[in-house]
Each structure stands twice: as C-alpha cells, then as structure tokens.
Amino acid sequence: MLWATSPACTELETHVLDWLVELLGLPEAFRSEGPGGGVIQDSASSAALCALLAARDRASGWETNRTGLAGSPPLVGYTSTQAHSSLEKAAMIAGLGRDGLRLVEVDGAFAMRPDRLEAAIAADRAAGRIPCFVAATVGTTSSTAIDPVRAIGEIARREGLWLHVDAAMGGTAAICPELRHLQDGLELADSYCFNPHKWMFTNFDCDAFWVADRAALVRTLSVLPEYLRNRATESGAVIDYRDWQVPLGRRFRALKLWMVLRWYGAEGIRHHVRRHVALAREVARRVQASDRFELAAPVPLNLVCFRHRAGDAFNERLLERLNGSGDLFLTHTRLADRHTLRLAIGQTWTEARHVERAWGRIEEEAARLEAER
Amino acid sequence: MLWATSPACTELETHVLDWLVELLGLPEAFRSEGPGGGVIQDSASSAALCALLAARDRASGWETNRTGLAGSPPLVGYTSTQAHSSLEKAAMIAGLGRDGLRLVEVDGAFAMRPDRLEAAIAADRAAGRIPCFVAATVGTTSSTAIDPVRAIGEIARREGLWLHVDAAMGGTAAICPELRHLQDGLELADSYCFNPHKWMFTNFDCDAFWVADRAALVRTLSVLPEYLRNRATESGAVIDYRDWQVPLGRRFRALKLWMVLRWYGAEGIRHHVRRHVALAREVARRVQASDRFELAAPVPLNLVCFRHRAGDAFNERLLERLNGSGDLFLTHTRLADRHTLRLAIGQTWTEARHVERAWGRIEEEAARLEAER
Numbered sequence: 001m002l003w004a005t006s007p008a009c010t011e012l013e014t015h016v017l018d019w020l021v022e023l024l025g026l027p028e029a030f031r032s033e034g035p036g037g038g039v040i041q042d043s044a045s046s047a048a049l050c051a052l053l054a055a056r057d058r059a060s061g062w063e064t065n066r067t068g069l070a071g072s073p074p075l076v077g078y079t080s081t082q083a084h085s086s087l088e089k090a091a092m093i094a095g096l097g098r099d100g101l102r103l104v105e106v107d108g109a110f111a112m113r114p115d116r117l118e119a120a121i122a123a124d125r126a127a128g129r130i131p132c133f134v135a136a137t138v139g140t141t142s143s144t145a146i147d148p149v150r151a152i153g154e155i156a157r158r159e160g161l162w163l164h165v166d167a168a169m170g171g172t173a174a175i176c177p178e179l180r181h182l183q184d185g186l187e188l189a190d191s192y193c194f195n196p197h198k199w200m201f202t203n204f205d206c207d208a209f210w211v212a213d214r215a216a217l218v219r220t221l222s223v224l225p226e227y228l229r230n231r232a233t234e235s236g237a238v239i240d241y242r243d244w245q246v247p248l249g250r251r252f253r254a255l256k257l258w259m260v261l262r263w264y265g266a267e268g269i270r271h272h273v274r275r276h277v278a279l280a281r282e283v284a285r286r287v288q289a290s291d292r293f294e295l296a297a298p299v300p301l302n303l304v305c306f307r308h309r310a311g312d313a314f315n316e317r318l319l320e321r322l323n324g325s326g327d328l329f330l331t332h333t334r335l336a337d338r339h340t341l342r343l344a345i346g347q348t349w350t351e352a353r354h355v356e357r358a359w360g361r362i363e364e365e366a367a368r369l370e371a372e373r
Numbered sequence: 374m375l376w377a378t379s380p381a382c383t384e385l386e387t388h389v390l391d392w393l394v395e396l397l398g399l400p401e402a403f404r405s406e407g408p409g410g411g412v413i414q415d416s417a418s419s420a421a422l423c424a425l426l427a428a429r430d431r432a433s434g435w436e437t438n439r440t441g442l443a444g445s446p447p448l449v450g451y452t453s454t455q456a457h458s459s460l461e462k463a464a465m466i467a468g469l470g471r472d473g474l475r476l477v478e479v480d481g482a483f484a485m486r487p488d489r490l491e492a493a494i495a496a497d498r499a500a501g502r503i504p505c506f507v508a509a510t511v512g513t514t515s516s517t518a519i520d521p522v523r524a525i526g527e528i529a530r531r532e533g534l535w536l537h538v539d540a541a542m543g544g545t546a547a548i549c550p551e552l553r554h555l556q557d558g559l560e561l562a563d564s565y566c567f568n569p570h571k572w573m574f575t576n577f578d579c580d581a582f583w584v585a586d587r588a589a590l591v592r593t594l595s596v597l598p599e600y601l602r603n604r605a606t607e608s609g610a611v612i613d614y615r616d617w618q619v620p621l622g623r624r625f626r627a628l629k630l631w632m633v634l635r636w637y638g639a640e641g642i643r644h645h646v647r648r649h650v651a652l653a654r655e656v657a658r659r660v661q662a663s664d665r666f667e668l669a670a671p672v673p674l675n676l677v678c679f680r681h682r683a684g685d686a687f688n689e690r691l692l693e694r695l696n697g698s699g700d701l702f703l704t705h706t707r708l709a710d711r712h713t714l715r716l717a718i719g720q721t722w723t724e725a726r727h728v729e730r731a732w733g734r735i736e737e738e739a740a741r742l743e744a745e746r
Contacts, residue, residue, distance in 0.1 A: 042415065043622040069442035085598040086621055093591075093619065095427060095468025141598075150626030180445030204624060223458040246466065246619060247516070248459055249416040249570075251577060321570060 003238035003245055003249045004230045012237055013040055013178040013254035020208055024174040024194075027187040030210035032239070038215045039244040040253045044168040045086035046246055047193035050088045054191070054211070054220045055162030058134035062219055069095045075126050077133035077329070078102045080112035080147060082140040107300040107314045109298050110145035110335065112136060114152055121159055138183050139170020142333040143297035143305045143340075146170070147225055150185025157188060165192045168207070169346070172199040173301055176270050180278070182300060190216075199276075199302070200230065200269060202260045206253050209244075218243045258360060276302040276345045279355045283343060286359055292366055296340040304343045305335060308366055310338040310373075321365050328358045376611035383612055386627035389634070393581055396639055397547040397567075400560040403450035403583035405612070408712045411583040413626045414616040417541040418459035419619055419680075420582040422564035422668030425463045425506055427564070427584070427593045435592055442468045449497050450506035450537045451475045453485035453520060455513040457539065482671050483518035483708065485509060486713055487525055494532055506535045511556050512543020515706040516670035516713075518676045519555050521535045521542070526561025538565045541580070542719070545572040546674055549643050552650070554671060572649075574676070575633045575644060579626050582617075591597055591616045635723060649675040649718045652728045656716060659732055665739055669713040676709060677716045683746075685712040692740050701731045 003010045010062070017038025021030050041047045057065045057073055062070065075096055079087045081103040091101035102124070106115045121131045134156050136147040149165055150335040156163040165186060171194020173179040186192060193209040196202035211217050212370045223245035224233075232238045242248045284299040287306045308314050316339055319332055331342045345355060390411025394403050405411045410411055414420045429448055430438045437445065448469055452460045454476040466473035474642045475497070478489045494504045507529050509520040529536035544567020546552040559565060566582040569575035584590050595616035597606075605611045615621045637645070657672040660679045669678040680688050689712055692705055704715045718728060719741060 034661035043620040045621045048621060049466075049619065056468075064468065064470060065465050068447055068464075068473045069468040070445055072443055074441060074443035088661050089594065089596045089619075089621070091441075092596075093422075093437055093466065095429075095437065097437060098439050099439045162466040205620075205622060221462065223462045223465075246422065246462075247416040247418045247578075248462070249418070249578060315387040 001242045001248060002046050002230060002233060004232050007238075009250075009252045009254070010241055012252075013241065014038070014239060016254045016258050017210065018210060019261065023209070023261075024171065025177070025180050026174070026210065027181075027189070027212070029212040030192065031189065034213060036212045037209060037239070038208060039215045039241050040257070041193070041207040041209045041245055042205040043086075043207050044084065044166055044193050044195055045089060047191070047207050048084075048086050048135060048164060048166060049090040049093055050095075050209065050217060050221065051135070051162065051164035051191040051211075052087075052094050053134035054165070054216045056094055056096065057220045058162060059130055059160075065220060067185050074100060074129045075132045076100050076102060076129050077135070078117055078120060078131070079135040079163075080104050080106050080137065080140070082106050082110045082112075082143045082145055083135060083137050084168070086248065086346045110140060110143050114148060114155060118155055120254065121155070121161075126175050126179045126276065131159060131161055132134060133164065135164045135166055136189075138165060138167035139173075139301060141168070143335055144170060144298065144299070144303045146182050147301055148185070149183060150188065153188025158252075162196045163186070163188060165296050167192065167194040167326065168305075169195065169198040170301055171208075172196070172269070173273055173277070175199055176273055177314040179301070179355060192257060196257055196260065199273070201261065201264060201272070201348050202257055208257075214244070231337065244267055248333045272348065276350070279345045279350070279352060280304050280343075281361055282352075283345075283355060290363070292370070296335045296338070302345045304358060305333065305340050305342070307338060307340050309369070315339040315341060316364075318366055318369055321369065322362065325361070325365070327361050374615045374621060375603060375606060375613045377605050380611075380625070380627070381621075382625045383614055385625075385631060386614065387411070387612060389627045390533055390581060390629050390739055392634065394583070396634075398550070398553050398556075399545065399547070399565065399583065400558065400562070400585070400607065402538055403565065408587065408589045409583060409585045410587045410612070411581060412614050413630070414566070414580040414618055415578040416459075416580050417457065417566050417568055418462060420460050420564070420580050420585060421457075421508060421537060421539060422463040422466055423590060423594065423618060424508070424537035424564040424581065424584075425460075425469075426468050428506035428537070429469070430465055430593045431535060431589050432503055432533075447502045449473050449502050450508070451477055451493060451504070451534075452508040453477050453479050453491055453510065453513070455479050455485075455518055456508055456510050457514045457541070460665045472677060479518065483516050484514060485520040485525060487521060487528060489725065490525060493526055494528070494534075504532060506537065508537045508539055508652045509562075511538060511540035513679050514675060515543070516708055517543060517672070517674050517676045518670065519673055523558025526558045530688050532559060535563045538562045539614060540565065540567040542568065542571040542676075542687060543643040543674055544581075545569070545642070546646055546650070548639065549646055552646075552674070563686070569633065572646070573633065574637060574645070574721050579630055581630075581739050584680075587617070591650065594618065606687060610706050616676055645721065648684060649723070652718045652723070652725060653677050653716075653736075655725075656718075656728060656732055663736070665743070669708045669711070675718045678706065678713050679716070680711060683743070687742065688712040691739055691742055693736065694742065698734070698735050698738070
C-alpha cells in the first residue's frame, strides 16, 4: 500500500489527522507540515507496538533493526501497573519480553508515580540495562486514571526515553477546551494515540496515531523491494503509510472519520462529550450519596468505578445478576485489589433516562441481594 | 475482543475457516476440531509475523516470551530471495533483525532450492545460531513461483523449524482440484495463509491464516488482565481470537467471507479461477508466439511476467506509456536482474475481450516505441 496505490486514500488521511491536531489542541509537532505526522492504525495496541519498535531501534542507533536483539544489552520499557495489557503484548512481540516492561507503581488515584519511574530507570541503568521507552496513559482502561504526562515527559527527555501517550478512550475529551488540561505536557511526547472508534462515534476500527518525528518510525518499519519502487516514493514528496504500521496493506479508514467530523461538526461532538461527562458525574454523585455504594476511583471523564460496601463476593453476584437481566451491561475490574463495577457512558444515543434507569436497576438489584443474605 | 464480546463474531469465523479447509483441500490438522484452527488476519504480512513470533518463542521453550531476546544466542529464519518483503519486516519487528532472515537462493523457475536451505541451516548451526523458522511461498509476489513445499517441509521437520507457507494470492487456486498439486506437502506446515481479498472476490481486508497447533500461537500472543477475565475464557471451551493476532481488537470479517461463499458457491469461484488461469495462459501463448516479447517466468496461475527483447530502458518506457494511457495498468518487477512487466488477471468482471484489448495495446505501443528508436 503505497501512495501510488491510491493517492486519495493517503492524502485524505493526512489531512484528517492534521485537522484533528487542531481540533484536539495537540502539539504542533504532530502536524504533517513539520517533521511529524499522523496515521490511522487498527487499534491502540498496534500504535503502542509501533511506538515501542521505534523506541527500541532508536535506542540502538537503528542497529537492532539490522542485527536483532541477541548479543546486545537488554532494553527496558516502563508503564504503570494500570496501563493496558497491550503494552505487555507489545514488549513480548518486540523481543523485550514481559520482564523487559517495568510496571511502575501508582498513587491513590491510580496514576503513575514519577518518583518510582525515576527510581526504576536508575536501577536498570545500574544493572547495565538500557531504558528506551515509557508509556503514559491519559484515561486508563481500568479506571480512567490520568498519568502526569508533564512530569513523566520531563523524565523521559532527561533520560533519552521515547514517550508514548495512550489516550485510547479519554483522548476524545480534548475536543472540549475545559477538559484539555488532562493532557498537559503532551508536547513532550514522541508519540500519541486515541481511538475515534471508542468515544468519537466512528465505527471500529479507527485509532489515530501521531509521531513527532516520522523519520524514526519510517526507519524502523520500512522495507522497499523492487516491485514497490516507484517515482512518487523516490521523490520523497509523498507518504507511504505502509511504512508507518505493521501490516503492509491498508483500508481507506480516513473516509469514515471525515464523515463523522462533517456530520457532527466540532460543536456536535463537544455536545455529546459534555453530556456524557455530566451524566457520569451525576452517577458518581449518586454513588457518593448512597449508603450501600462507594466510589472506587475519581471520575475525570465518562467512566464510574464503584462497588457495594459488602465486599467482593457480593459485588460479583450483583454484576452477574445485572448483566444476566439484559437490562444493562456493566464490566468489572480490580482496584486496590477489590472487585469493582464499571459503568461507562459514551454512546451517541445514551440519554439521561437510560442512565437513570440503569442506576435504578443497580439500586434495586442490590437491595434484593441484601435481602437474600 | 474476547469470545464474550461477540460470540457470533468468533463462532462464525471458526466455522468459515473450517469450511475453507475442506473447500481448499487443506490439511486436516488445520481444522478447529483438532489442535489447530483458523483465524482472519488483516493481511499476509501480519500472518507471517504471528508465525515467526510463535516460531521464535517455541524455539526458546517460550523463554524469550518472558525474558526477551537479549543475552540468548541469535535466532535465524529462512525464506527465498523471491519471498515477499513482509518476511523481512517481520524479522525486524520480532527482534531477529534483517540479518536474522536468510534469503535462500532460487532455481531457474524462481523457486527456493532445498539444497541451499539445508546448507544455510548447517552453516548457522555451526556458527552457534539457532534456526527456528522457514517460510515457503506458493505463488511469489514477483512471479507466482511455487516453492517445493514438501522438500522444504521435510527439512523443517528434521531440523525442528516452524514451517510457514504463504500463498497470499495463489492459495485460492486450490479450490480447483486440478491446481491443488501446487500445495503438495502442505501437511508438513505449522502455519499457512492465503488472502481471499486477493483472488477470492472478498473485499480487503481478509487474510485466512491457519495453524496446526493453536496452543503455540496462543502461548506466544496471550495476555490476560483482570478486566478481561471471564467465565467463558476460563472454561477453555471458547476461542479468544485476540490471542491469535497482534492487535487486541477485531472486526466481524467472517461475515463478508461467508457472503462471498454463499453468493458464488464453490462452483462459482472455481468457474472464475479457471477462467482467469485460461486467460493468463492465452496471454503467455501470445508472448511466446511474438517476435518482440519473451516470457520471464513460468505461468502456473494468473500472472504473466514478460518483457520486450529490447532491454530494460525500453521496457521501462513501455510500462510508463501503457500506464499513462489509462487503458490498462501493469506493474513491474526485476527477474534475473532484468526489468519485467507483469499482467495479472483476477478480478470478477475481467473477460476475454478485456485481455484481448490489453494485449493489443501492448503490441501497439511496443511497435510505436520501436518506430521511434
């Protein structure tokens, strides 16, 4: 999939990702006019893998790209204990191994502790390992915890690590200026991604991924056999997105993203995001006002993590009953080693009355279970 | 993307890939009833990467999965000089490096030479490297050359290498019993893929990928955080395709493949495949009958590689003129270090009259260029 395969497919993608930089207040370095640029990946897992590969190869002066990892000192990456499992998978695929990814401790709000990151880097250097990568999360999968991107980014710059920021669901919030503070420090990132297919009303798959230095990514992922040589590529004037991702083929995903932007408009998307955040805060308020439930984590965006005070077994049964009823669907996680229920609000047609009814069913089922004990 | 996320999505995919095993005469070991199974990947590049990762980790007793590649002896893989560039990309991603993939010499028909493969393995073992993987191609990208799968498979078995067979375009031909001999020896393969999106009338993306031992693949690619734990997965009775591929999310691609099978039926697909092969053979006959052109490679399927006898510069100008005219689109390659034109016949609506006209334009433009010299 070269530029020449379908110029429109490539060029619309570049434009749409440039527009999103403006719309979401992302760093100027991510724009394609400079040394950076954006590309659509299938998912945040693939984006994280590409970032880790570029970090890995950059750390070795692109030697690993040619010679492989055997024989060189071990490379290590960092992320928090709350980061998505795709980081672990990326470390396995890239040949760092599960042990090559350090899971840094979090604070009481489930955000990465920069002091622990610094300590881990120092320990690895002392042991002869080479720190090359850190992934911060803006809105973790488990609880939408927000890692302190600026503090992590300053450490990454000082230590020469590639900083990748994963905002898979949370990233859409940046379309609202009043929520943009959550990504403070993003100009320190080497790469960033969020998923329009999660909270920006776009059909799966659509992950928007940017790098500040596209040359590093292309150097890591490019191959050029004879049957793909062509004048446009050799001129250096076009983008071959094949070299920005793992697979060589690709679909025309920019089209659906463009249509979503045209259909809703910036104000339309803001309207829904604000509505969802307000509804989530209303649920959080009810949890706090309730005697039987407690909040399990802060609610910065549209996910409410809560639990019944009666303990793990009770919460597990409650979840099973609620999901079995077909009236609503909750997911679960463990936070501070306790079983936690998760209510996410992010679909186009979710209204206050649905959330009211969901909360009513949760209260009702909890009361029933209490009575049965 | 767990089984529980959408049971229909997973189960239809398993069924459709089992049906294809029967339809294409693939080895029984690939069926999901036994230890194997099939999955839809985005492209043959991703399938090759998954195969290489499983080979890499199996060769180390799954130690690399945990500890990474640093500190262990270098692992090496093999493919032919004619294999698709995605193999080189996979070797870079998996941490073997470009140098960790040996490009084995081919014979006069551009097929891998098993004697050279054996010699390369012996040389690597003598140097303390660990051979772990070999990729054979049934229909190379450049010229649809057919590697001798049986001979390569016997070496792979003897040497303990993972054999991956890539039949990205050519694989569809196996729906015709008379063309099935091209994949002779496939029962020796650990994994196999072909692209219904190339020659089986299915929209991009759709690569069908099978493994003989799904446990090896899953062990290589699985991660299980708390928020994905669920009863269905823990029972072992369901397939979580997330663990069969690089990204964690996935689309419902089995649906379109099912619809293609229903719409055309086995006989319908055979009809088109036979038509395309016959048309390609007719072009090959005309090339051979012509004074000005020569065949550059055998034509086992639907790709004709040919060139004007006047040399590289002439062929380059001819290609440029033809493609610039908008009447037809040819691609090129280099075979035996000579510029070669490629005419591929594989679209649903391509008829004899289109091929006639294409050949007429090629003759006409060549005559014009000859006159201008």
